[in-house]
Amino acid sequence: MYKIIPVENGLDNVPGFCYDAVNVGMRKNSEDGDVAFIRSDVPCDVEARFTTNKFQAAPLKHYLRYPEGFKTNFLLINAKNANAMTGERGIADIDEIFGKLSQKIELLNPIMSSTGVIGYRLNQEKITSAFDMFDLNARNAEKTARAIMTTDSFKKERAFKVELENGESFHIAAICKGAGMINPAMATMLCFVTTDAAIPREDMKELLEEATEQSFNRISVDGDTSTNDTIMLLANQTNTAYDKEAFAEALNRITFELAMLIVRDGEGANKVVAFEVKGAATLDDAITASRALSNSLLVKTALFGEDPNWGRIASTIGASGVACDDSKLVIHYDDLLIYSDEFRELDKEREEKAYAVMKQERFTVTCELGMGDASYVSYGCDLSYEYVKINAEYRT
Numbered sequence: 001m002y003k004i005i006p007v008e009n010g011l012d013n014v015p016g017f018c019y020d021a022v023n024v025g026m027r028k029n030s031e032d033g034d035v036a037f038i039r040s041d042v043p044c045d046v047e048a049r050f051t052t053n054k055f056q057a058a059p060l061k062h063y064l065r066y067p068e069g070f071k072t073n074f075l076l077i078n079a080k081n082a083n084a085m086t087g088e089r090g091i092a093d094i095d096e097i098f099g100k101l102s103q104k105i106e107l108l109n110p111i112m113s114s115t116g117v118i119g120y121r122l123n124q125e126k127i128t129s130a131f132d133m134f135d136l137n138a139r140n141a142e143k144t145a146r147a148i149m150t151t152d153s154f155k156k157e158r159a160f161k162v163e164l165e166n167g168e169s170f171h172i173a174a175i176c177k178g179a180g181m182i183n184p185a186m187a188t189m190l191c192f193v194t195t196d197a198a199i200p201r202e203d204m205k206e207l208l209e210e211a212t213e214q215s216f217n218r219i220s221v222d223g224d225t226s227t228n229d230t231i232m233l234l235a236n237q238t239n240t241a242y243d244k245e246a247f248a249e250a251l252n253r254i255t256f257e258l259a260m261l262i263v264r265d266g267e268g269a270n271k272v273v274a275f276e277v278k279g280a281a282t283l284d285d286a287i288t289a290s291r292a293l294s295n296s297l298l299v300k301t302a303l304f305g306e307d308p309n310w311g312r313i314a315s316t317i318g319a320s321g322v323a324c325d326d327s328k329l330v331i332h333y334d335d336l337l338i339y340s341d342e343f344r345e346l347d348k349e350r351e352e353k354a355y356a357v358m359k360q361e362r363f364t365v366t367c368e369l370g371m372g373d374a375s376y377v378s379y380g381c382d383l384s385y386e387y388v389k390i391n392a393e394y395r396t
């Protein structure tokens with residue numbers, strides 16, 4: 001059997017990659033960087049999934065112009081500007097930026113990723129000024145993880161060492177950012193995964209899709225899907241070790257743990273709640289009902305107020321359009337029965353217990369529809385006054 005061992009210091013654990021971040025003045029009054037890079041010593045395979053938002057940002061369109069199965073050696077990341085809705089000029093700006101960087105370093109199919117405000121072209125002068133400040137041989141995981149944040153209140157990183165039964169081992173590490181505009185229809189805001197494992201290219205696509213579906217595709221903060229959502233897997237294959245089952249579990253754990261950090265860091269959020277729908281007629285029904293609950297503003301505000309108002313849960317399921325019947329519906333908060341055909345009203349004792357459940361930072365809302373065998377779990381958070389404040393002041 002294999003062992004998956006959590007290790008500290010994030011990206012620092014994966015040999016063959018360098019990374020650093022600097023501040024060029026786009027992120028004002030901050031010690032954190034606003035332009036970062038991840039560089040591979042050797043050409044590495046790359047696999048990515050992007051937002052299904054129809055208005056994909058320029059960096060995504062730039063990536064998709066490369067032929068399928070391409071290799072890369074450089075990823076450039078900037079904060080404060082999404083380079084979205086900037087048309088063909090936005091893509092040309094990326095080419096011009098890499099043209100200047102190529103005068104300093106040999107580039108192979110360089111990739112750019114951006115996060116920030118929509119509707120403005122990149123400030124080429126500021127971004128390219130970073131090239132004279134970068135230490136291209138640095139391994140500064142802390143600075144890189146912090147540089148990609150926007151409204152995040154803390155950095156998000158995870159790393160594992162995977163020990164195989166034959167004594168070999170490989171590493172996998174990731175950083176991500178996200179706190180608002182989280183209703184991923186593929187992935188999170190930004191997530192970059194690196195590994196030295198000898199993973200075949202075909203496995204990269206398969207396992208990244210599976211991991212994304214089990215993690216980032218199941219979370220919601222506010223029901224909004226970004227123009228820039230990206231998850232990217234970079235594999236330099238500098239290690240001979242690989243086991244598909246072990247790699248899949250490690251990747252699933254990394255993406256799930258990072259997704260839970262995003263929900264926990266939801267702008268102004270205080271609670272992480274799992275919405276489990278069971279007994280749905282079809283898987284599509286289970287997904288629809290579960291995601292409706294994680295996105296509902298009324299449900300989110302009830303969570304914030306710690307109000308065990310099961311009516312908001314029931315009405316959201318009914319409005320979602322799935323097959324359901326109020327005589328078959330059963331709702332639990334953790335293990336506490338909240339609603340059933342027999343107990344349609346909360347008595348004082350159960351209501352007090354419900355209050356106690358909702359005061360927890362993490363709990364589960366389980367809804368048994370009684371219509372079939374399909375089930376699905378998604379994850380959300382509460383909606384607080386702070387969320388409104390953060391987003392009302394986003395550009396100021």
